[in-house]
Amino acid sequence: MIFSFFPSLRSPANRRGMYQISARGARAPVETAWDALAWADPSPAGAVDAKEDGRSVWRLDAFAETHEEAEACVSIIEDVAPELTARIEEVIDRDWVTLSLEGLPPVEAGPFIVAGSHALTRQSPGRISVLIEAGPAFGTGHHGTTLGCLIALDEVRRNRPIGKVLDLGTGSGVLAIAAMKAGATSAIGTDIDLDSVLVANENAQKNNVTGFTAMHVTGANTPRIRRSAPYDTVFANILMRPLIGLAPDIAALTAPGGTIILSGLLHHQAPPVRNAFAARGLDFQKRIREDGWSTLVFQKPAG
Structure with a gap:
């Protein structure tokens, strides 16, 4: 489970x-x-x-x-x-956290494989592997929200460079790390939980990823985030109400033509989030449904 x-x-x-x-x-x-x-x-x-x-x-x-x-x-x-x-x-x-992953098969989303070391070593070469061990931070790839975001990321990489990434609510750092391994130029992750920030930075080191930094901050409108804006690809895998509240900041921080990937939503929670982001002039692209959860993909108009 x-x-x-x-x-x-x-x-x-x-x-x-x-x-x-x-x-x-x-x-x-x-x-x-x-x-x-x-x-x-x-x-x-x-x-x-x-x-x-x-x-x-x-x-x-x-x-x-x-x-x-x-x-x-x-x-x-x-x-x-x-x-x-x-x-x-x-x-x-x-050890209930470790048991949450023990024996689970790797998660595959397009070219991405997310797994702990117990399974990742058995995978075929040529895939984009992300090593995420069990730990007290959300994001192992097995959850429907993370899986939906990885599917959306694969579609981005097949259509344009991923570019500069912002990952709000980074958790284990799985999405930002996957983006970096898929060719992103840099990534900033944020989380309100200090434990998650520490885990995300450790996971970046375990995956030999440079150019990614996780920070302990609340919200998206902070000096460090603004200085690095705009972002070409933005993840926000959190919850419905924070997503709605962050819509203005996310829209402002996204580069023209950039992609916004939102998740953490049960299916019935998707419409109000979609409306909040559409009201900011963002173009709705698609909805991905995985394991009872919805992931929404938007694009900021190019000009």
Whole structure:
């Protein structure tokens, strides 16, 4: 099972106590519960994910550090989606972060292969390989949002130079690193979580990538980001509300003719984000659907 890391979860990789909260049901109540857990402030869930788990059946999984927080997750789920029955399971004596990748096959998106060292060494030469080990930062390539962004990146590289990259919410740095390996000239990554910034910079070194720097900043309108603008390719794999709020800054930071790749969206969340970016004069190109998630691709008019 693959799950998403959120900034509230700063557990080390060798944490040995954790509670998993799971519920299965129709798509609508599962998405409603996902929204409620993701946007609770503060959220009792350190990580939460929703995905299809069979025909017409979806599954919600959340992780909490204490039993009290797990019970709070159940209360939220059953309050907003009474059709669901949430169950708590204690996960003990496991390196649960590493297990999230152990034994998983490499993820392939066009020419890109994303995997940990346990699988990457077995791959054929001639592919663009990105080494991402398990760790407390979002972005292993297995999640539908990251996969959608990689598919969009492949389309960019086949049509024009990737150029200068901005990766907002860089997480593990997987997208920026993949872009650099595919020919980008430079990349800046940002994240509100300091742990993710450290991991992203470490991953760049492990992949022998230079020209990429991850920074611990909030938002997109900071002096360092503005000084390096405009950007030819912009990623923002975060959440719906921050994406809508960042639309003006992203539009301003993108070079004429540049590509904007947005994700972190459940399917029903895509329309308001599309409207927010279209209102900034950006041309909608396509929508990529992967594993219950949507990735939106825009282009800034050339002139």
